[in-house]
Amino acid sequence: MSLVNIKIEGVPYQVDSSLTILEAARQCGYEIPSLCTFNHGECNQGSCRVCLVEATGARGLVASCVYPVSEGMEIRISTPKATEARRRSVELLLSNHSMNCQQCEKNGHCELLHVAQLTGAREGAFAGVRSETHIDQLAPALVRDTSKCILCGRCIARCSNAHGLGILGFENRGFKTFVSPAENRSFADSPCIQCGQCVNVCPTGALMEHSQIDLVDKAFRDGKYVIIQAAPAVRAALGEEFGYKVGTPVTGKMIAAMRRLGFYRVYDVNFGADLTIMEEGTELLHRLTEGGVLPMITSCSPGWVNYAEYNYSDLLPHLSSCKSPHQMQGAIIKSYWAQQHDIDPKDIFVVSVMPCIAKKFERQREQLKVNGLEDVDAVITTRELAKMIKRSGIVFNKLPDEDWDQDIMGDYTGAGVIFGVTGGVMEAALRTVYFKLTGKEKDKITFDEVKGHDAGIREASIDINGTVVNVAIASGMKSAKVLLDQIREGKSKYQFIEIMGCPGGCINGGGQPFIKPTLMPNEDLDIIDTYKEKRAKALYSEDERQVIRQSHNNPQIIELYDKFLGEPNSHKAHELLHTTYAAREGFNEIK
Amino acid sequence: MAKLSANAVAKILEICDRYTDEKTPLMMILSDIQNEYGYIPLEVQELVSARTGISVAEIYGVVTFYSFFSLTPKGKYIIGCCLGTACYVKGAQQIIDKFSDVLKIKPGETSADGLFTLDALRCIGACGIAPAVSINGQVHPKMSVDQVVKIVEDLKAKEGAAA
Numbered sequence: 189m190s191l192v193n194i195k196i197e198g199v200p201y202q203v204d205s206s207l208t209i210l211e212a213a214r215q216c217g218y219e220i221p222s223l224c225t226f227n228h229g230e231c232n233q234g235s236c237r238v239c240l241v242e243a244t245g246a247r248g249l250v251a252s253c254v255y256p257v258s259e260g261m262e263i264r265i266s267t268p269k270a271t272e273a274r275r276r277s278v279e280l281l282l283s284n285h286s287m288n289c290q291q292c293e294k295n296g297h298c299e300l301l302h303v304a305q306l307t308g309a310r311e312g313a314f315a316g317v318r319s320e321t322h323i324d325q326l327a328p329a330l331v332r333d334t335s336k337c338i339l340c341g342r343c344i345a346r347c348s349n350a351h352g353l354g355i356l357g358f359e360n361r362g363f364k365t366f367v368s369p370a371e372n373r374s375f376a377d378s379p380c381i382q383c384g385q386c387v388n389v390c391p392t393g394a395l396m397e398h399s400q401i402d403l404v405d406k407a408f409r410d411g412k413y414v415i416i417q418a419a420p421a422v423r424a425a426l427g428e429e430f431g432y433k434v435g436t437p438v439t440g441k442m443i444a445a446m447r448r449l450g451f452y453r454v455y456d457v458n459f460g461a462d463l464t465i466m467e468e469g470t471e472l473l474h475r476l477t478e479g480g481v482l483p484m485i486t487s488c489s490p491g492w493v494n495y496a497e498y499n500y501s502d503l504l505p506h507l508s509s510c511k512s513p514h515q516m517q518g519a520i521i522k523s524y525w526a527q528q529h530d531i532d533p534k535d536i537f538v539v540s541v542m543p544c545i546a547k548k549f550e551r552q553r554e555q556l557k558v559n560g561l562e563d564v565d566a567v568i569t570t571r572e573l574a575k576m577i578k579r580s581g582i583v584f585n586k587l588p589d590e591d592w593d594q595d596i597m598g599d600y601t602g603a604g605v606i607f608g609v610t611g612g613v614m615e616a617a618l619r620t621v622y623f624k625l626t627g628k629e630k631d632k633i634t635f636d637e638v639k640g641h642d643a644g645i646r647e648a649s650i651d652i653n654g655t656v657v658n659v660a661i662a663s664g665m666k667s668a669k670v671l672l673d674q675i676r677e678g679k680s681k682y683q684f685i686e687i688m689g690c691p692g693g694c695i696n697g698g699g700q701p702f703i704k705p706t707l708m709p710n711e712d713l714d715i716i717d718t719y720k721e722k723r724a725k726a727l728y729s730e731d732e733r734q735v736i737r738q739s740h741n742n743p744q745i746i747e748l749y750d751k752f753l754g755e756p757n758s759h760k761a762h763e764l765l766h767t768t769y770a771a772r773e774g775f776n777e778i779k
Numbered sequence: 780m781a782k783l784s785a786n787a788v789a790k791i792l793e794i795c796d797r798y799t800d801e802k803t804p805l806m807m808i809l810s811d812i813q814n815e816y817g818y819i820p821l822e823v824q825e826l827v828s829a830r831t832g833i834s835v836a837e838i839y840g841v842v843t844f845y846s847f848f849s850l851t852p853k854g855k856y857i858i859g860c861c862l863g864t865a866c867y868v869k870g871a872q873q874i875i876d877k878f879s880d881v882l883k884i885k886p887g888e889t890s891a892d893g894l895f896t897l898d899a900l901r902c903i904g905a906c907g908i909a910p911a912v913s914i915n916g917q918v919h920p921k922m923s924v925d926q927v928v929k930i931v932e933d934l935k936a937k938e939g940a941a942a
Contacts, residue, residue, distance in 0.1 A: 344836070354834025361844045370839035371821055378835075775825060775835070 195262040209252035209263055210239055214713060219706065220265055221274055221306040223299055223340060223391050224253045230345040230389060236338065237277040238303055241265050249273050275307040283314035285392075286321070286335035294393030297702045300338060319363050327375035328552055329382035329545040330397055330698075334366045337394035343367065343386035350643070350691050351495070351665035355380045367394075370775070379498040379774030381665070383491035383689045384545035384698015397545045397699055401576060403566040407537035408450065414537045416451040417517055418442065420458055421543035421608030421694035422570045424726035428701040429574035430584040434711060435722025437730055440589025445577045446541075447590060457540065458604030459597040460517030461616070463748070464488065465604075465739035467765050468510045468613075469620040470756035472684055476657075481505045483660075483675065483682040486613050488512045490550035491689025491698075493769065495665050500672050501771030506685075509766040511563070513607065514540040514547065515556055517597065518563030519764040524752045525596055537565045541573045543608065543697035546689060555767045569699025599744040602633075602731035609724040610663040610693035611638040611646065614686040618650060618659070619738045626653045633737050641724035643667055643691030647682070658682045664691035695723035783822050790815065791823055795830040805833055805841055809848055818849040846898075854889045854896035856934055858882075859913040863902025866910040870924070874910055875899060877927040894938060895931075 192205045196216055203212040213220050222239035224231055234254035241252045242264040249270060252263075264270060282304060289295055303309075321335040341358070344367065348354045355378055359368050369378035387395045407414045427438035446454045472484050487493055487508045496504060511519070518540070522533040540547060544567075550556070551564040568576070577584055592598050603619055606612030615635045622630045637648040643664040650657045660682045662668040668687045674680040690696045696719075703719050705711065712718065736742060753761045783791075794811045798804035808827060812819050819842050821835075828835045842848040860866075860875040875886060878897055884890050886899040905911040908920030919930070 348834065354836050357834065357836025357840040359840055359843050368836075370824065370835045775821060 192259045221303045230342045240273045278309035279313040292393040293396045299391035324374045329548045336392045342389040346389045381491045381494035382546045382549045400566045412537040413452045415453040416539045417455040418541040424723040425700045437726040441587040444587040444590040458600030460513035461604035461607040462739035462742045464513045466756045486686045489689040490546040492687045497772045504769045515563045516765045543694045543700045545698040602734035602737035603739045605730045608694040611640045614638045641721045659684045661686045663688040692720040817853045857896045859898040859900040861911045865906035869909040871910040
């Protein structure tokens with residue numbers, strides 16, 4: 189690393205010579221208007237021209253996102269020439285943009301609107317012909333509206349970087365160009381796993397989750413018993429929607445808010461997570477001792493399940509037959525809970541708050557229905573919950589901290605909490621498997637070797653009383669593919685593998701609050717690199733605060749088995765808590 | 780993917796394997812397939828994707844970007860009318876309109892009998908002999924509207940004799 193001397197607005201600075209003008213300016217305390225929030229190769233094409241500045245040694249204005257600094261360079265951001273050019277660039281983008289900002293779901297998080305405000309861009313400055321609009325609302329999880337797309341290509345890059353999938357691409361040429369799955373198909377008719385990573389990076393409202401708030405509203409109007417359950421990762425990120433710093437857990441306020449929204453019961457999906465561990469841990473022990481298909485792979489992540497069904501259908505027997513935690517809990521609410529409260533399951537409406545949009549797809553899977561009823565009737569994302577809170581006049585920050593409803597399924601353990609981060613399901617399962625194999629609890633409760641917060645593969649050999657269990661953890665399909673190919677080639681040395689669809693696990697799910705550094709002036713400059721770690725810490729700290737930290741010690745779980753299910757993997761448990769998978773054709777024929 | 784014959788699958792895979800040493804083999808693979816079959820439908824793109832690891836969306840993007848590639852079968856005779864500046868000022872628009880009239884297809888389309896495809900080309904570098912028309916790569920110089928009907932009739936007659 190070598191340093192160069194530059195001047196910005198006449199003030200001298202020393203910066204790393206490998207930086208672009210945009211990066212250097214950021215370090216020196218300037219925020220040049222730009223659409224490059226994700227400057228990790230996910231957009232570095234310099235094509236939007238929003239970040240134009242004057243720099244000595246260059247002919248004309250330069251795009252600061254791609255232009256490197258050099259010794260003696262003098263940079264001017266504020267000259268009339270530069271400010272006018274930036275305004276023009278944004279006006280050109282707006283000239284082919286749907287301008288219904290007030291009804292746009294992205295309002296408040298839109299980077300284009302932000303730079304339009306910064307640069308003073310005027311609507312209609314270049315009014316004229318607009319390119320044709322393509323809208324895809326067929327997929328249960330996400331919606332695409334090309335009238336809002338600025339063709340930056342971040343979604344395309346993210347799909348490849350996270351999953352090696354490349355579902356999205358540019359189609360056609362010139363003015364007719366748009367971003368779409370091949371053949372301008374719906375996400376529903378292409379091998380898209382509906383994880384929503386593309387939604388997370390979209391600077392505008394061109395890609396958004398398929399909102400199900402209206403389903404929840406209808407259930408209230410219909411007078412149903414509307415029960416809400418929130419996934420672990422939601423509490424680690426919901427606060428960001430209300431101005432809290434990234435990584436602030438807001439469990440108590442979240443519960444208070446959900447109660448004020450009128451839900452009949454407010455439950456934690458951690459109970460379902462504990463239940464999952466009981467079932468999945470038992471399944472793993474069966475497979476280990478009775479020669480079942482190994483390695484066994486977790487099945488909590490619907491994005492991952494979609495990927496497996498499209499791309500590795502030969503390996504489906506490796507997937508645990510367990511439903512994901514919120515589906516299990518939904519099934520228990522509509523059976524055991526309904527029975528205990530003498531309520532007809534048809535009158536119950538279960539809403540899951542998830543960090544995930546693939547759960548919207550998952551909940552309508554045929555294989556998950558019990559007696560024709562869906563376990564879960566609506567899935568809303570962390571972002572959608574924030575919208576419901578905001579529209580209801582609830583001042584989130586001033587809420588008291590409250591606790592979950594305690595009847596029947598209020599208890600949860602630290603093991604359930606960490607489901608929300610990559611490695612968490614593995615660790616939770618190991619805590620219980622350790623107990624089952626040795627008859628006692630592990631002295632040091634945690635298995636730190638499987639902890640993490642980012643994409644990539646981790647592995648460990650766990651010696652439990654002489655039984656060695658080789659485990660591996662992957663998040664993001666690019667990493668998962670490595671482990672899956674090993675299995676296909678017969679070279680896998682593992683007995684148990686955890687796979688999560690999104691890089692980093694649920695904390696980085698496609699339904700979590702947007703991380704847009706330019707819109708987060710109170711966060712550190714490196715927030716794009718650190719947010720996953722911060723959210724993960726919030727979950728691990730909640731685990732440490734719990735008195736009970738192993739799923740099998742959850743008293744209400746024990747009671748559930750005593751009174752209703754019998755034992756893990758019993759006939760009744762299989763009926764309610766387990767599922768099947770089926771191969772799917774990626775590009776099915778469209779009639 | 781079920782629609783492709785075993786022969787076609789083998790041929791396409793063979794084409795993919797011709798360029799394993801290339802860093803960016805996609806254009807060459809697609810060119811060869813276009814030349815071999817006259818078009819590159821989605822099933823074929825899926826096969827190329829599976830063999831090369833390049834995503835279907837990216838391949839589809841390349842196929843729709845370049846007018847040389849086609850998603851639908853092209854006719855036996857591809858009539859390309861140059862509409863570059865020199866040809867245009869020499870009356871190329873009237874010529875392509877006449878072809879359009881006679882063949883009853885718009886530029887970019889293929890006739891129902893599968894014989895003719897009409898393409899509008901940008902400059903093909905034959906300005907000295909403008910207006911130029913290229914039929915299956917063979918260039919017809921200094922075209923006039925009057926010649927159009929005869930050219931089409933001749934080609935049809937040739938096909939009739941062959942059949």
